Amino acid sequence: MTATHTIALRIYRHGGPEVLTLEGAPLPPVGADQALVAQRIIGVNYIDIQHRSGRYPIAEFPAILGVEAVGVVQAVGAAVQGLSPGDQVAYIHVPIGAYAHARVMPAERLIQVPVEFDLPLIGTTINRALTAQYLVKDSFAVRPGCTVLVHAAMGGVGQLLVQWARALGARVLGTVGSSDKRQAALALGCEAVVLSTDADMVAQVRALTLGEGVHAVYDGIGGAMFDQSLHCLRPCGTLVSFGTPAGPIPPLDVFRLNQMGSLYVTSPSIFTFIKTRSELQRRSDEVFAALRDGTLKVAPPTLYPFAQAAQAHTDLQARRTTGSLGLQVG
Ligand SMILES: NC(=O)c1ccc[n+]([C@@H]2O[C@H](COP(=O)([O-])OP(=O)(O)OC[C@H]3O[C@@H](n4cnc5c(N)ncnc54)[C@H](OP(=O)(O)O)[C@@H]3O)[C@@H](O)[C@H]2O)c1
Structure with a gap:
């Protein structure tokens, strides 16, 4: 017999952090190709705020937020192979539902976490x-000698992008939203750091490239930043628009890309790149290797008690955080 209920953070409507409600929620029985995971750490990502606020509408309420967690397998279905109770596993998954003490998951979406890794670090x-991996390898394939601009360089994804692009031989420029983040971004590997709030941010970036512009911009900010990012590019440069905390991307007349120098724009999603089990495993193996060989150095995450998820959302949304955030169960 496995548990029929868990403790979860559910929402009954879109809204601010106050809509997160701590309560009991039903756990479905474990199907033949599923596994029950006792969750230890749940990643808090910007997408959780977008689901909560309604920027990404949720079809059915009550809903449990969250796309990422680590935990320990408690039980597996009859058809599951290669996974046993006691295994440490991580996942990134939609439909949402990670903000819970326990979760029934499709077994093929679970990644075995090598025992040498710290669970809080992997869970956040x-x-x-995985996002940084496909962004530097696929969305724009970083190569030695190219110059890339990483916005929100001290953010969760931003820090990993800076390090991975540097390791692949790029010259990395960064932006941050406040001057207190500047030194840390330089220490991380940015050659120069510009304040994203400076009115002449584009001019500063162009000056740093002797007027040429950068080969690629990784823009996880969106809104009005999108247009500024286009103006930072050199001819045939690539704008990777992968996040929109500052608001939706304004409508784009594609012919402008022609006029601005044959530019490329892509708006990618992680879920395209980990759609199949083999892609998920291959990219996860690359992430574990990058953590192992020091390509990625990850500062300990900021952890909040499970019941204080609202505070984690408030801090992330207020741009007060650096690096990764998580909720600790128990
Ligand atoms: N497409 C994908 O596959 C994919 C996958 C994962 C994450 N993402 C996206 O990647 C981005 C980074 O995610 P994350 O979870 O690691 O968050 P994060 O970077 O830790 O936090 C967001 C950062 O964005 C900056 N920012 C600029 N304008 C902002 C605004 N108006 N409101 C809030 N923040 C603003 C802030 O840094 P400064 O103050 O330094 O500017 C803030 O710290 C998010 O947009 C997320 O949705 C996309």
């Missing part, structure tokens, strides 16, 4: 690290 990093 696997989503962001």
Whole structure:
């Protein structure tokens, strides 16, 4: 017999952090190709805020937020192979539902976490690290000698992008939203750091490239930043628009890309790149290797008690955090 209920953070409507409600929630029985996971650490990602606020509408309420967690397998279905009770596993998954003490998951979406790794670190990093992996390898393939601009360089994804792009031989420029983040971004590997709030941010970036512009911009900010990012590019440069905390991307007349120098724009999603089990495993293995060989150095995450998820949301949304955030169960 496995448990029929868990403790979860559910929402009954879109809204601010106050809509998160701590309560009991039903746990479905474990199906033949599923596993029951006792969750230890749940990643808090910007997408959780977008689901909560309604920027990404939720079809059915009550809903449990969250796309990422680590935990320990408690039980597996009859058809599951290669996974046993006691295994440490991580996942990034939609439909949402990670903000809970326990969760029934499709077994093929669970990644075995090598025992040498710290569970809190993996539970708050696997989503962001898999994102950084496809962004530097696929969305714009970083190569030695190119110059890239990383916005929110001290953010969760931003820190990983800076390090991975540097390791691949790029010259990395960064932006941050406040001057207190500047030194840390330089220490992380940015050659120069510009304040994203400076009115002449684009001019500063262009000056740093002797007027040429950068080969690629990683823009996880969106809103009005999108247009500024286009203006930072050199001819044939690539704008990777992967996040929109500052608001939706304004409508784009594609012919402008022609006029601005044959530019490329892509708006990618992690879920495209980990759709199949083999892609998920291959990219996860690359992330584990990058953590192992020091390509990615990840500061200990900021952890909040499970019941204080609202505070984690408030801090992330207020741009007060650096690096990764998580909720600790128990
Ligand atoms: N497409 C994908 O596959 C994918 C996957 C994972 C994450 N993402 C996206 O990647 C981005 C980073 O995610 P994260 O979870 O690691 O968050 P994060 O970078 O730790 O936090 C967001 C950062 O964005 C900056 N920012 C600029 N304008 C902002 C605004 N108006 N409101 C809030 N923050 C603003 C802030 O840094 P400064 O103050 O330094 O500017 C803030 O710290 C998010 O947009 C997320 O949705 C996309």
